[in-house]
Amino acid sequence: xxxxxxxxxxxxxxxxxxxxxxxxxxxxxxxxxxxxxxxxxxxxxxxxxxxxxxxxxxxxxxxxxxxxxxxxxxxxxxxxxxxxxxxxxxxxxxxxxxxxxxxxxxxxxxxxxxxxxxxxxxxxxxxxxxxxxxxxxxxxxxxxxxxxxxxxxxxxxxxxxxxxxxxxxxxxxxxxxxxxxxx
Amino acid sequence: xxxxxxxxxxxxxxxxxxxxxxxxxxxxxxxxxxxxxxxxxxxxxxxxxxxxxxxxxxxxxxxxxxxxxxxxxxxxxxxxxxxxxxxxxxxxxxxxxxxxxxxxxxxxxxxxxxxxxxxxxxxxxxxxxxxxxxxxxxxxxxxxxxxxxxxxxxxxxxxxxxxxxxxxxxxxxxxxxxxxxxxxxxxxxxxxxxxxxxxxxxxxxxxxxxxxxxxxxxxxxxxxxxxxxxxxxxxxxxxxxxxxxxxxxxxxxxxxxxxxxxxxxxxxxxxxxxxxxxxxxxxxxxxxxxxxxxxxxxxxxxxxxxxxxxxxxxxxxxxxxxxxxxxxxxxxxxxxxxxxxxxxxxxxxxxxxxxxxxxxxxxxxxxxxxxxxxxxxxxxxxxxxxxxxxx
Numbered sequence: 354x355x356x357x358x359x360x361x362x363x364x365x366x367x368x369x370x371x372x373x374x375x376x377x378x379x380x381x382x383x384x385x386x387x388x389x390x391x392x393x394x395x396x397x398x399x400x401x402x403x404x405x406x407x408x409x410x411x412x413x414x415x416x417x418x419x420x421x422x423x424x425x426x427x428x429x430x431x432x433x434x435x436x437x438x439x440x441x442x443x444x445x446x447x448x449x450x451x452x453x454x455x456x457x458x459x460x461x462x463x464x465x466x467x468x469x470x471x472x473x474x475x476x477x478x479x480x481x482x483x484x485x486x487x488x489x490x491x492x493x494x495x496x497x498x499x500x501x502x503x504x505x506x507x508x509x510x511x512x513x514x515x516x517x518x519x520x521x522x523x524x525x526x527x528x529x530x531x532x533x534x535x536x
Numbered sequence: 537x538x539x540x541x542x543x544x545x546x547x548x549x550x551x552x553x554x555x556x557x558x559x560x561x562x563x564x565x566x567x568x569x570x571x572x573x574x575x576x577x578x579x580x581x582x583x584x585x586x587x588x589x590x591x592x593x594x595x596x597x598x599x600x601x602x603x604x605x606x607x608x609x610x611x612x613x614x615x616x617x618x619x620x621x622x623x624x625x626x627x628x629x630x631x632x633x634x635x636x637x638x639x640x641x642x643x644x645x646x647x648x649x650x651x652x653x654x655x656x657x658x659x660x661x662x663x664x665x666x667x668x669x670x671x672x673x674x675x676x677x678x679x680x681x682x683x684x685x686x687x688x689x690x691x692x693x694x695x696x697x698x699x700x701x702x703x704x705x706x707x708x709x710x711x712x713x714x715x716x717x718x719x720x721x722x723x724x725x726x727x728x729x730x731x732x733x734x735x736x737x738x739x740x741x742x743x744x745x746x747x748x749x750x751x752x753x754x755x756x757x758x759x760x761x762x763x764x765x766x767x768x769x770x771x772x773x774x775x776x777x778x779x780x781x782x783x784x785x786x787x788x789x790x791x792x793x794x795x796x797x798x799x800x801x802x803x804x805x806x807x808x809x810x811x812x813x814x815x816x817x818x819x820x821x822x823x824x825x826x827x828x829x830x831x832x833x834x835x836x837x838x839x840x841x842x843x844x845x846x847x848x849x850x851x852x853x854x855x856x857x858x859x860x861x862x863x864x865x866x867x868x869x870x871x872x873x874x875x876x877x878x879x880x881x882x883x884x885x886x887x888x889x890x891x892x893x894x895x896x897x898x899x900x901x902x903x904x905x906x907x908x909x910x911x912x913x914x915x916x917x918x919x920x921x922x923x924x925x926x927x
Contacts, residue, residue: 372544372714375544375714376544379542379543379544379716384716385544385714385716386713386714386715387544387713387714387715388709388713389712391655391656391708410716411715411813412677412813412814412816412817413813413814413817413901414677414709414710414713414810414813414814415898415899415900415901416898416900
């Protein structure tokens with residue numbers, strides 16, 4: 354079983370991205386959980402969301418304490434939250450940032466694998482404006498998920514709540530995110 | 537969102553879908569906090585024309601259950617959902633629903649009671665309703681909440697039962713977590729729940745009945761004994777419904793509680809709800825290390841399966857009963873039941889009470905493993921133990 358933690362701010366779509374990832378993993382035939390950590394629900398407040406992914410039925414219902422992968426949607430949370438908490442040096446830290454992976458390593462003191470790219474810029478270039486989707490694209494690559502399968506799921510999920518042109522922008526951002534990191 | 541019959545849904549969505557498939561005549565609810573999203577999703581199904589139910593939105597949970605009682609008395613298949621303070625406010629009328637033998641099915645997203653104000657999971661709300669005459673079934677995950685919501689319909693409406701059924705699922709842990717669940721095809725559910733034929737509908741004006749009247753000392757007692765009798769009929773009927781449901785769903789339900797690696801266990805934990813899943817993982821890990829540990833998870837808390845539970849536990853060395861609610865000045869409600877069930881045994885297991893998870897406090901695998909370790913100690917104190925709390 355793999356455990357993933359998301360860090361974002363209320364309104365940035367970290368929870369939505371977590372749920373999209375669960376949908377994608379389901380399409381791969383996996384068992385999943387996706388849940389946010391609920392505190393006072395305020396736009397802009399730091400939030401966490403979690404995914405569990407497994408080949409077998411997931412029975413555990415506790416919080417996630419030692420994630421294998423951490424995805425940071427908002428760069429300011431590197432200092433405002435503690436995104437490397439519980440992340441072992443075998444783990445992966447995926448960060449939306451304008452800085453380099455080396456800079457993130459020295460800022461956080463994290464010795465494991467850091468994947469850094471500017472998801473905010475990617476989203477702006479694509480016109481969608483939300484960094485959650487390119488970070489999801491990168492995460493899908495990190496997890497070794499089939500790109501076409503993931504893209505199709507993101508498309509069908511977003512089409513249920515967004516107009517087609519906005520979905521197209523998000524899919525462009527998803528692709529750019531996927532291509533921004535190496536597996 | 538779906539892979540074959542498997543879908544990723546939150547507990548709320550799963551229960552709302554069960555309600556859609558049951559297609560009740562009436563759903564009465566108070567649609568704001570501390571309500572759950574169940575009624576919100578269900579209302580959307582109604583607005584989208586996917587179900588024909590009449591949704592009555594009322595001004596309080598007290599009124600919600602009152603409307604349910606009226607609707608059920610009229611002869612309508614009636615459902616509702618609530619949580620926390622909402623159930624507390626409903627409670628006066630839940631007693632009346634039970635006494636009027638109204639087969640209302642209600643889901644409860646288990647959440648703490650104020651104060652302090654808290655929106656997270658514990659079992660204080662449904663435990664406050666345990667003496668109301670409602671049947672209580674606790675689910676471990678969204679799948680069980682779905683399955684039991686469907687089974688509850690058949691149980692409630694059984695002529696030997698005719699009681700309200702409360703199906704609970706842990707707030708947030710299950711209600712807000714997207715997880716994999718398998719829904720049955722709509723027509724399978726339609727066939728399973730069948731047409732509702734009320735015995736004494738008020739709207740049957742050719743056969744007028746009096747319902748909910750004043751009852752003097754000369755008959756009140758006997759009417760309560762009829763409720764006792766109805767409750768006594770529940771276990772057998774529940775097992776029958778489980779058997780039928782297992783056949784059509786390919787999911788195994790056979791019992792008033794689930795025993796997990798319990799038969800040859802020396803040490804057992806008894807607990808309700810979602811933490812049972814986490815405990816199963818711990819049981820497997822400890823079994824791999826040669827420890828003889830097991831779990832007993834009651835599905836049904838009312839009526840309480842005392843006799844069956846005594847048989848399952850009496851040979852154990854030690855048993856820890858986990859409660860996710862307090863009864864101030866006494867032990868936890870589940871502990872008291874288990875303790876009472878074992879009270880006449882000569883060589884009963886050492887029995888301990890642990891309180892956990894109040895107001896959404898997390899309980900992880902390590903906490904449960906520690907309790908199994910505690911149980912091996914013959915000198916373990918028999919005071920109340922508190923898990924993951926600053927004492």
